[in-house]
Structures are given as C-alpha cells and as structure tokens.
Amino acid sequence: MLEEALREISRGSAEIIDIERIEKLLKAFFDEGKNYTVKCGFDPTAPDLHLGHTVLLQKLATFQKYGAIVQFLIGDFTATIGDPTGKSATRKVLTKDDIIKNISSYTTQAFKILDESKTEIVYNNDWLEKLGAIGMLELSSTLTVARMLERDDFSKRFASQTPIAVSEFIYPLLQGYDSVHLKSDIEIGGTDQKFNLLMGRQLQKVYDVKKQQAVLMMPILEGLDGVQKMSKSLNNYIGVTDEANDMFGKVLSISDDLMWRFYELLSAKTLDEIAQLKIGVEDGTLHPKKVKEELSMEIVERFHSKDFAISAKEEFDKVHAKSQIPTDIPEFSCDGEIWIAKALLDCNIEPSTSQARRDIKQGAVKINQEKISDMQLQLSAGEYILQVGKRKFAKLKVN
RNA sequence: GGUGAGAUAGUCAAGUGGCCAACGACGGCAGACUGUAAAUCUGCUCCCUAUGGGUUCAGAGGUUCGACUCCUCUUCUCACCA
Numbered sequence: 481m482l483e484e485a486l487r488e489i490s491r492g493s494a495e496i497i498d499i500e501r502i503e504k505l506l507k508a509f510f511d512e513g514k515n516y517t518v519k520c521g522f523d524p525t526a527p528d529l530h531l532g533h534t535v536l537l538q539k540l541a542t543f544q545k546y547g548a549i550v551q552f553l554i555g556d557f558t559a560t561i562g563d564p565t566g567k568s569a570t571r572k573v574l575t576k577d578d579i580i581k582n583i584s585s586y587t588t589q590a591f592k593i594l595d596e597s598k599t600e601i602v603y604n605n606d607w608l609e610k611l612g613a614i615g616m617l618e619l620s621s622t623l624t625v626a627r628m629l630e631r632d633d634f635s636k637r638f639a640s641q642t643p644i645a646v647s648e649f650i651y652p653l654l655q656g657y658d659s660v661h662l663k664s665d666i667e668i669g670g671t672d673q674k675f676n677l678l679m680g681r682q683l684q685k686v687y688d689v690k691k692q693q694a695v696l697m698m699p700i701l702e703g704l705d706g707v708q709k710m711s712k713s714l715n716n717y718i719g720v721t722d723e724a725n726d727m728f729g730k731v732l733s734i735s736d737d738l739m740w741r742f743y744e745l746l747s748a749k750t751l752d753e754i755a756q757l758k759i760g761v762e763d764g765t766l767h768p769k770k771v772k773e774e775l776s777m778e779i780v781e782r783f784h785s786k787d788f789a790i791s792a793k794e795e796f797d798k799v800h801a802k803s804q805i806p807t808d809i810p811e812f813s814c815d816g817e818i819w820i821a822k823a824l825l826d827c828n829i830e831p832s833t834s835q836a837r838r839d840i841k842q843g844a845v846k847i848n849q850e851k852i853s854d855m856q857l858q859l860s861a862g863e864y865i866l867q868v869g870k871r872k873f874a875k876l877k878v879n
Numbered sequence: 880g881g882u883g884a885g886a887u888a889g890u891c892a893a894g895u896g897g898c899c900a901a902c903g904a905c906g907g908c909a910g911a912c913u914g915u916a917a918a919u920c921u922g923c924u925c926c927c928u929a930u931g932g933g934u935u936c937a938g939a940g941g942u943u944c945g946a947c948u949c950c951u952c953u954u955c956u957c958a959c960c961a
Binding site for chain 1: 906908909910914915916917918922923924925926927928929
C-alpha cells in the first residue's frame with residue numbers, strides 16, 4: 481500500500497528532494513491516519529488554466545488521496561514583483577480587481593480536480609504585507625549574493641550581462657518565506673521552480689521551523705506541437721475551459737509519442753493500466769488511435785462530463801472519419817444574390833476576399849459537399865452549406 | 880548624463896535610390912497521403928469582384944522624375960562608458 485502510494489506520487493516527476501521525508505509522512509498517514517500539508521503556489525496573472533497547469537493539480541489530487549491537506553497558495557503579493565523564471569522582461573502589474581477575478585476563475589477550474597474539503601486556499605499577501613521593511617531586511621540577510629547567483633537563470637544572465645533587477649532576487653526569498661509561514665511539509669512545482677522550491681527548505685531551516693519541506697518537481701508539459709512547453713502565448717495549449725469538441729480534437733491531434741507523456745502526466749489511470757496499453761500497442765493488438773481516443777475521452781469527461789465526451793467522439797468520427805458535416809454549424813443569412821467570395825467572408829470562414837479567391841483556386845472550397853472552381857460564382861436564393869478546408873463550415877441562407 | 884547601434888509583414892530576419900508587395904526561415908492555411916488535425920511531399924501566405932488597382936518597411940516632415948534605402952526631427956529598444 482505504502483509502496484503503491486509512493487509509486488503514484490513519484491510518477492512522472494522530474495526530481496524529488498528528500499523522498500525519505502515523503503515516505504515518513506505517508507507512513508504516518510497509513511499507520512496513524514495523520515495528515516500533512518502540501519504547498520503549491522499559483523500565480524494569479526492569467527485567468528485561464530490549461531492542461532500544463534493541471535499536471536500539478538493532478539499531482540496534488542494524488543497527494544490528497546494519501547492524506548495530504550493541500551495549501552493552495554495564491555501568490556497575490558509576489559505577482560506584483562514577477563518571477564524572473566525564464567523571462568527577461570518585467571511583467572505588467574495587475575490591479576487588485578484583476579487578481580480577484582482571476583482567482584475565482586482559477587479556483588472553480590482547480591476544484592474540478594482537487595478535493596475541496598482537503599484544500600486550504602491561502603493568500604501570501606496576508607503575511608507578506610505584514611513583514612514590513614525590517615522583516616524584509618532580515619529575510620534578505622539570510623542569503624548571499626554568491627548563493628543567489630548559483631541559480632542557473634541568474635548566473636546565465638549575469639554572465640551574458642543581461643540585466644537582473646534587484647527585486648528579482650527578492651522573489652525566491654518571498655516564495656521561500658511562504659513555506660516558513662505555512663510550515664509546509666512538502667512543496668511541489670515545475671522544474672523551472674527548483675531554486676525557489678529549495679529556498680523554502682533553506683529558509684525553514686534558518687527560521688527554525690523544525691522541519692524542512694520535501695520538494696517534488698514536475699516536468700513542464702509539452703504543447704500540441706510536442707516540442708515547446710504548453711503555453712497560451714505559443715498557442716499550443718488545451719484550455720480547461722475549451723469546448724468539449726475542441727478539446728477532444730486537440731488531444732487527438734497530438735503525436736503518438738506525446739500521447740504517452742500525456743498519459744503519464746494527466747491520466748488518472750494507474751501506471752499498470754498504462755503499461756498494459758503500451759504493450760497492446762507495441763504488439764499490434766491495440767490501435768494507437770483507440771488508445772488516444774480513450775485519453776481524449778478521459779480528459780473531456782474530467783472538465784465537462786461523460787455525455788459531452790461521448791458526443792464529442794461521435795462528432796469527431798462523423799466529421800473526420802466519414803467526412804460529413806458537423807451537427808452544430810453557425811448559420812448566416814443575407815438578402816439577394818451574393819458573390820461566393822463575399823459570402824465566405826460574411827460567414828467568418830475566410831478573413832478576406834483575397835484569401836477566399838486563393839482557396840477557391842486551390843479547390844479548398846465546397847458548397848453542399850461539392851468542390852467549386854468558379855471564382856465568379858453568384859449564389860442565388862436558397863440554402864447552402866459552405867465549407868473551407870476540412871474544418872471550417874457555415875450555413876448560409878440567401879433570401 | 881555621454882557615445883554608438885538599431886526599429887522591415889504573426890515571429891525571426893535579408894534588402895543600402897528604380898529589378899520591391901519586399902529573399903529566406905519558422906509559424907499559419909490549403910491540397911495529396913494517412914487511424915488522426917502527426918510525419919512526408921506540393922502550393923499559398925497585405926487588401927480590393929483582380930492579367931488591373933490600392934495601402935505598406937517605428938512616427939512626422941524633407942531631398943528626388945522615383946525612397947525600405949539619402950537628410951532632419953520625434954518616439955522607442957539595445958550596447959558601451961560614467
């Protein structure tokens with residue numbers, strides 16, 4: 481039992497520091513039903529979570545299954561400084577209203593995965609604001625510049641003479657101080673957070689918390705392209721609020737290799753079950769597409785519902801496998817005869833008439849499933865299903 | 880504060896007076912192929928009812944028959960020095 485718990489907890493992790501501590505905590509839970517705390521910080525800058533963020537949530541949920549109380553830390557104070565991680569530019573400052581709005585959308589999304597009864601939401605502004613200038617000085621005296629420069633990110637930037645703001649030095653300290661205040665037993669985060677996570681250990685020692693948090697780091701999830709990390713700005717993400725059909729299609733579009741990564745980091749299936757699937761695919765008894773469909777269904781079901789998952793799958797088969805027309809397509813109408821290129825533009829499936837002409841020339845445009853090639857085509861009264869490529873559809877009623 | 884370099888399409892990045900709607904790369908879109916929206920190959924990638932017209936190369940002026948290219952000012956970025 482303990483062994484299985486440890487296996488599930490370390491599943492997919494990039495690095496664990498002080499696993500002995502985790503083992504002890506688990507043992508205490510299994511033997512005496514003792515709880516412990518797992519801290520995880522979230523930055524309330526963007527309102528929407530994507531699957532990349534849920535890797536951590538998933539891990540927290542696993543911990544909850546084995547007795548953890550999650551400290552869901554909202555970094556409302558630290559958000560105003562900006563974490564230096566991987567960024568050279570200073571980030572824009574958020575207003576209180578923005579933050580409040582972001583947080584509420586955050587937590588509703590997070591509780592689709594986390595057990596609310598085992599989660600404490602805490603805001604670091606509550607204690608960091610009270611720290612004051614003296615407390616801040618005290619805090620910053622615990623660390624030397626040399627030590628700070630050990631951080632990979634800083635040393636690289638220092639060596640290449642990229643500017644480092646002094647406030648950026650403060651960020652890891654504050655994050656570490658959060659762990660002091662919360663007396664966390666374990667903290668989890670992405671691999672890019674290593675330095676900050678270790679700072680928690682260090683400060684807990686300095687401030688005499690009597691225990692040092694164990695640290696578990698999760699790798700950064702790749703985006704749809706399978707190469708770069710999933711992020712909104714790269715537009716390779718699957719948002720947890722994406723529509724069921726979209727979400728299903730996006731998951732299905734990842735490569736077969738990436739699929740296993742998603743299974744490891746996102747699926748609720750056990751490692752044994754996943755190993756079974758892998759064997760099935762390797763010896764040819766299981767079609768990789770089937771396996772991927774299963775993953776897609778699981779993910780859609782988690783963020784929407786089982787019914788949505790089933791209908792998303794049916795819809796996908798209908799449109800892509802049998803190349804039929806989707807059920808829900810936007811409808812438009814217009815008065816009088818209309819030129820085809822203009823019609824495509826009005827129905828929002830082409831950005832300009834120039835683009836529409838190019839696509840007609842290429843044979844990408846279909847009306848009622850029939851390919852057209854006449855650039856000058858006028859649509860007279862009637863109903864038409866317009867289609868560009870495989871994915872863009874519109875229904876147009878010409879009066 | 881001083882000095883120097885730079886700002887070109889979604890991004891990176893060529894172009895140093897007409898050959899420029901602007902090389903190339905990435906991204907994006909489409910076609911073929913496929914279990915898939917993956918991989919691969921091919922085409923397209925400012926706008927406009929188009930063998931033509933219009934508006935673009937940080938912004939504002941100027942020189943010129945003609946400017947992304949030269950000059951002046953402005954804004955912003957970056958580097959070096961203090």
